[in-house]
Amino acid sequence: MGRLPTLGFDRPPTVLLAVIASTFFVGFGGGVVFPILPNLGAVLGISAFMVGVILSANRWVRLVANAPAGALVDRYGTRKPFVYGLLIEGIATLGYVVALLMPPAESLRWVAEALPTVAIGSVALGADQWFSPIAFVVAPETWFLLARILWGLGSAAVFATAYTIAADVSDGSDRGTNMGVVRGGITLGFPAGLVLGGVVSSIAGNVAAFVAAAAFALLASVVAYKLVPETHVTSDTKKSSVKPWDIETSIPALTVGLVNFGLMFAYIGALFATLVLFLGENDISLLGLDAQGTSGVFMAGTVISASIFMLAGGRISDSRDSRTPILLVFLVVSFAGFLLLARAGSTLDLALACLFIGAGQGGTSGPMMALLADLTPDERMGRASGTNNVLGDIGGGLGPMISLPLIEWVGFAPIYAACAIIPLVAGLVLLVGVRQETGTYLPGRVATEV
Known part of the structure; x- marks a missing residue:
């Protein structure tokens, strides 16, 4: 029999x-935008699709930034x-x-009218033609998108280095515990940002919330x-180039990354991007x-x-002979949570669903990253951390772009019910990958020396 788990923390x-x-x-900046932007979209005239693009832009940027970040860590x-990423x-x-502070585009029409008319071939650039690029530059969605792109570059470096x-x-x-502690630190700032974005914006306004973050x-x-x-x-390979496709393609990296893909699609892409609308x-x-709020x-x-x-899962995985069982348990918990969300009709129902x-x-986070480090x-x-982040960002990036338009078409319950299936599929992927790499569904906590 394996040892009984202990939750005592050093x-x-x-x-x-x-x-x-x-x-x-730094997590404040990641969380503050989610309670504000989906509602702000209607006020600013931003479409649901564009809101989804803005919310997921950082993850699409990380698709090409994660691998170079991981390679840079291994080399430099x-x-x-870590410091520059923050x-x-x-x-x-x-x-x-x-x-939010950019002036309305129409208020700057005088700038376009003050610019000279310029002829380029048979096309004359007058006030109306000059106004379009000015309107684009001052549009709130342009600055939100640029901010999310820049955030993606920084967070790629932070995630790769932290793990x-x-x-x-x-x-x-202690690998599971430490991974859980770091993952917990990365994510604890996020709920503070969510509260900051929701509560402070309700009391003092959106600008105050963003300034504080x-x-x-x-x-x-x-x-x-x-x-x-x-x-x-x-x-000793500092002189070699760093490429977006320079990622770890081993079975452990791809297995953990695919699990992360599914979880991030449902968690960030479906829940976080749609909750304010729900x-x-x-x-x-x-x-x-x-x-x-x-x-x-x-x-x-x-x-x-x-x-x-994260802390509990990582600690339990350190005290057991294998990390796989605790991972499967929490994937089932995630499945139950999304089923509850699909049926939620009250504050209590929603609170229970969010808890699950x-x-x-x-x-899953601490044991999953610890399993990756074991193997x-x-x-x-x-590089392995970069692979995990790349696949997670694909899931988190696709989520808002797919879920927001689909919810307008079929409603919330079908989307949330579909998301409940994702953790179960992730569990199957985990078992297949672990078996393929180690020859067993229950590999030990410490990788075999090679």
Whole structure:
């Protein structure tokens, strides 16, 4: 019989505490946009599809940035990519503020009228022709999109380095716990941003919420610069080029990445991108808040639940002979959560669904990344993290672009019910991949030395 799990936690290494602190602060910028933008779309005249594009733009950017980020970590170390990635995310958060402060395009028509008429061949560029690019530059959606693109570049570096730092300072006996701690740190700032975006925007306005998030995001880079040392032993291939397709294609990396793909599609793409609209249509509110504020609280509760179970799942996986069973348990929990969401009609129903979905998402995170580290050589862990992030970002990027238009067509319940199937499929992918790589469905916690 395996050992009984224990949930007692030792103090994480100091470097991980520094990583947690900095990723917590920068996470505000990731969460603040979700309660605000879906509702803001109607006010600004942004279509549902464009809102989905903006919300998922950072993930599409990471598709080409994750692999170079992972390769850079394996070649140059973790400290500089981590610090610069946080700084880029802080600057990106300021872009939200700029988006809301840009003047209406019509108020700048005088600029177009003041520009001279220029003839290019048979085409004369007068005021009407000059006005189109001016309107594009000052459009809020342009700045929101640019901010999300910049955020994607920064977060690619942060994600690749944070997980690699955790792998560098861990072994088989504490790898699940440390991965869960780091993943929890990355995500704990997100619910704070959700609350900030929902509650502060309801009380003080959208600009105030974005300014506060930007201040904390910039503080994160200062914390990292002061407290995060170098942890990674780099290779001797610094002069070789870094390419978007330079990813780890081993069975463990692809297996974990495909599981992450499915979970992120349902979690970010379906739940987070549509919750504020679901609340408005079903007239569900909490604490007297409007749909934006209520969605921020519910999403924050979901992520807090995820963070708690990240730690618990990682710790349990460290105390068992194999990480596979605990992963399957939490995938089933995620399945149950989306079934509950499809039937939710009250505040209590929705709270229970969010609790289950958060628990399922979080409970898989620590053990899943620990399993990847168990089965991946140290010198390839940066690239393996990049593969996991690439596939997760495909899922998270496709989710809003597919779910938002489909909900307008078929409604919420069918989409949420379909998302319940995804964790079950992910469980099958996990079992097949693990069996193919190790010859067993229940591999041990420590990779075999080769």
